[in-house]
Amino acid sequence: MLSGLRVVEGSAFVAAPLGGLALAQLGADVIRFDTIGGGLDYKRWPVTDEGVSLYWAGLNKGKRSIAIDLSRDEGRELATELITAPGDDAGVFLSNFPAQGWLADDALRVRRRDLVYLNIIGNPDGSTAVDYTVNASSGIATATGPVGSLLPVNHTLPAWDIATGLNAAIGLLAAERQRRTTGEGQFISLSLADVAFTMVANLGFLAQAQLMHENRPPLGNDMYGAFGRDFATRDGRRVMVVAISLNQWRTLVRATGIEEHLPQIERAFQADFTKEEDRYRARDAIAALMKPWFEARTLDEVRKTLDEQGVCWGPYQTFTQLVDDDWRASTENTLFGMVAHPGIGPLLTPASPLRFAETPNEPPASAPLLGTHTDEVLHQVLGLSAHDIGRLHDDGIVASAASADHT
């Protein structure tokens, strides 16, 4: 879908690599440069017994890797040439390194005036922030966790990194689109804190706080404003059921057989269960009616009835249960393939979640080892000769996969 587009990535951790991944999985040629030995994220946990990072392997799939000694001027010059290399479909740079010194926008733009450069930062004033610190301040942690909890609960998913990485891909595509019309480049700044705080505003949390001075409390696993709750099954599993639309509500009532008792509950709560907000208000009573149905059935029995009735629900699963039991995260799902990763072995590996009907989708790809494409990129993108490339190796300015891994 994006074949031909070349993106250079200078990055570490989640957000920027994820933005590059989203583009690589759509067929863009994403070239990630790292310093020889790898950046701060090259050995991040989880790692295999041999110390290979599953985290790095996950976030750099389908990219090309070049290893350059970025502490030396000659290495920085090579990276600069890569970032600013000519070509209508090139000159797109994604980074979360400080946009200072040799990576300052001015320093790069004198080499390519129409560069599209997106820089990910922590706070909008340039000070440090990461997903965890931004989340703490976003309000979300105080609305997460058990009912009545007085302590904030962090979510484990790095949701703000994810939203920032995907926003980065949007920003690059939007600016590259504009460049194709106007010929003009762009410097784009994107802060984790801005992503988080604009999003809690988009979702109405801030408006509720501003207008009604209301902080949404932690609701356990309940959904806010509708009927959604988790239940235990007879065999010690748990399920999440959700009834937002009237149709979802009716199928859930029918499946769990509580229909005859609802009018009494409606009277007791002066509620009308055709209304979403009334189902939310009386949710504890509704859940108490439903609970025995789930407790009397195994997960398989629950699954059978809920699926037959078309209820919106899902089983809670651990990661191993997801991999072992769920076809949606298996090679039965065409987005996933069993792909050999260098240094790791075969891994269940996803492609982009975007399925294009009219175009072959990019197949799942592995991540490169650090420096796998060093020589190829130097030759193909920068036009260096075998002789020049040999000299760069001899001088320790670049390294390829066999030798890039030394710190």
Added chain:
Amino acid sequence: MLSGLRVVEGSAFVAAPLGGLALAQLGADVIRFDTIGGGLDYKRWPVTDEGVSLYWAGLNKGKRSIAIDLSRDEGRELATELITAPGDDAGVFLSNFPAQGWLADDALRVRRRDLVYLNIIGNPDGSTAVDYTVNASSGIATATGPVGSLLPVNHTLPAWDIATGLNAAIGLLAAERQRRTTGEGQFISLSLADVAFTMVANLGFLAQAQLMHENRPPLGNDMYGAFGRDFATRDGRRVMVVAISLNQWRTLVRATGIEEHLPQIERAFQADFTKEEDRYRARDAIAALMKPWFEARTLDEVRKTLDEQGVCWGPYQTFTQLVDDDWRASTENTLFGMVAHPGIGPLLTPASPLRFAETPNEPPASAPLLGTHTDEVLHQVLGLSAHDIGRLHDDGIVASAASADHT
């Protein structure tokens, strides 16, 4: 940035409206059509005392709204004409309605062959799923919450809806880019479950489960694989501190004054605290050393020292604290403006988090009332005369803001 691009949106809830919002906030002309009276999300909580949905207002900012009776053939024909209207920058459709009947890809594509149509679904097989049910099955809920928790903990942030909406914007921009080169349209399917399960694979959770049969346990508010933890302050507030890089670690040690005690802890744990994984392994001991420093200081005192030392940290805040105390979610941040929303009043309103240096950014905008732009869109996009538009109103096929709100 995207001015000129026209996107038609037929949507409800979070993911699809959020995808449209991301494009509208970059200047695209996003026209959302709804049935007269509003869709399932038009009255979603939180609502004002007058029943106006802050949720709807947050997710539809900067869009145009047209209200059409979608239960009648004539209304569906109007919506079809809107979706398939001519123009190089038009013919882009985003929806989470079932792609069936009049919204089937075939039915629309006979009217505009090069349509770019992205359809958001629940599961990849087309069955129902929402953020909550997908999250339950993703494994993430079993890795969230207090240490030792045996029950899954849902995150309150609709993270999978967010990731799906942003992926939708990426998919539309990528396909529209391809159309400009090849002239070809595209049907794109995007499932919430695929977004979630490919993402837990991207982040290494699935690889860890597959290769090492390991399920990451809930870690409370600790960060995995590095030193990151929350602490209480003397005045009853809490802060999150993070030390990933060696530099972040050293500034945190210096700020909290624990340096002299670290060698003993290192010996006791056979650890080398220049290594990230050793700091993670000995995190409870490290935290026990730091805890008294935080407990002896107010949040303001903590803030002063940590900021001076350049520590990566953030205070936990409720939504009201975020709105009242944090400049990053205030009009001091140029991304936010105080904008009057019809039916609500002035709201702290964000623009896109993407800051473009070379182009004026789109200012924060309010959401329309349902049907605000009905006549304008019918005239401007479909070329209908005042007479024709009047007839559609008389027949109840369309409604404008004053009358669209009736159910």
